[in-house]
Amino acid sequence: MPGELHSIIKRCRAEGLRRTVALEKLLTTLIESSRPMTLAELVESPLLANQCDQATVFRLLQRLADKGILRRLGLHERAAYFTLIIPGEHSDYLICTHCGSIEPIKAPCPVHELEKEIQFTTGYRNLYHELEFFGTCPACAQAG
Numbered sequence: 001m002p003g004e005l006h007s008i009i010k011r012c013r014a015e016g017l018r019r020t021v022a023l024e025k026l027l028t029t030l031i032e033s034s035r036p037m038t039l040a041e042l043v044e045s046p047l048l049a050n051q052c053d054q055a056t057v058f059r060l061l062q063r064l065a066d067k068g069i070l071r072r073l074g075l076h077e078r079a080a081y082f083t084l085i086i087p088g089e090h091s092d093y094l095i096c097t098h099c100g101s102i103e104p105i106k107a108p109c110p111v112h113e114l115e116k117e118i119q120f121t122t123g124y125r126n127l128y129h130e131l132e133f134f135g136t137c138p139a140c141a142q143a144g
């Protein structure tokens, strides 16, 4: 786990981001989370709760997204989820268009072979993807 933090901090430094306590705590929280997190969840998380305000966390998230360190998922700005981009690792997601909930798909990646083929035929390197499937989650379907 610390190795992962170290390598992400290195990527941040390479992108010109200053290493601050807030940055470290934000990255640690995202590394330790098993799923993408919203701004509200991050602001209330144990490491960040007494560390920085919502505006600071939001600015950091935007800069990290701009630099390709993390990625915004979900329907719109207000219900956005944030997840780290880690080379060689990815998830594909299911997103509910009613409540905005999000969960990683537990099935094997459906386009893994396609990605390898595209890399082979185009000569592109460091290809990655993350799929988002949209629909109505079981809880919303039942309520609706």
Ligand SMILES: [Zn+2]
Residues within 6 Å of the ligand: 096, 097, 098, 099, 100, 101, 136, 137, 138, 139, 140, 141
């Ligand atoms: Zn739902």
Ligand SMILES: [Zn+2]
Residues within 6 Å of the ligand: 090, 091, 092, 109, 110, 111, 112, 129, 130, 131
């Ligand atoms: Zn995939």
